[in-house]
Amino acid sequence: MIELSFENNPPNDVNVQEQKISEERFQKEKELKNNLLRVYLTSEARQRLSNINLVKPDIAKNLENMLIQLVSSGKLDRRLNDDDLKKILNQIQGTPKREFKVRRI
Numbered sequence: 690m691i692e693l694s695f696e697n698n699p700p701n702d703v704n705v706q707e708q709k710i711s712e713e714r715f716q717k718e719k720e721l722k723n724n725l726l727r728v729y730l731t732s733e734a735r736q737r738l739s740n741i742n743l744v745k746p747d748i749a750k751n752l753e754n755m756l757i758q759l760v761s762s763g764k765l766d767r768r769l770n771d772d773d774l775k776k777i778l779n780q781i782q783g784t785p786k787r788e789f790k791v792r793r794i
Contacts, residue, residue, distance in 0.1 A: 722753060725760055733771040741778075751781060 726735060742749035755777070759765040769777075 722757060725757055726753065729756065729760055729765060729768055730774070731768055731770045734769050734774040737771055737774055748778075748781065752777065755781070 726738070730738065738749060738752065741752070752774075756765070756769075
């Protein structure tokens with residue numbers, strides 16, 4: 690049955706080549722992004738970013754894109770530590786964590 694489907698619709702070499710080029714481009718972009726983050730983030734900041742990626746991947750992706758834009762525009766000229774990354778995260782999220790006071794009567 691699988692052979693019949695290939696006989697009716699032979700694989701298109703152009704689509705396979707386009708997919709291969711797309712995968713290579715994706716891998717190169719991922720490698721470049723990881724290299725930039727390795728250079729501009731301390732190990733603690735990279736660890737925090739990977740932890741965020743496990744819990745909230747959309748926020749981590751936004752943060753990575755923001756850092757890459759800062760590096761490419763020349764606005765980031767030093768390594769960011771964990772505290773710097775926390776400040777940026779608070780700016781992205783907008784509202785800081787609320788502190789709760791518990792009163793016992």
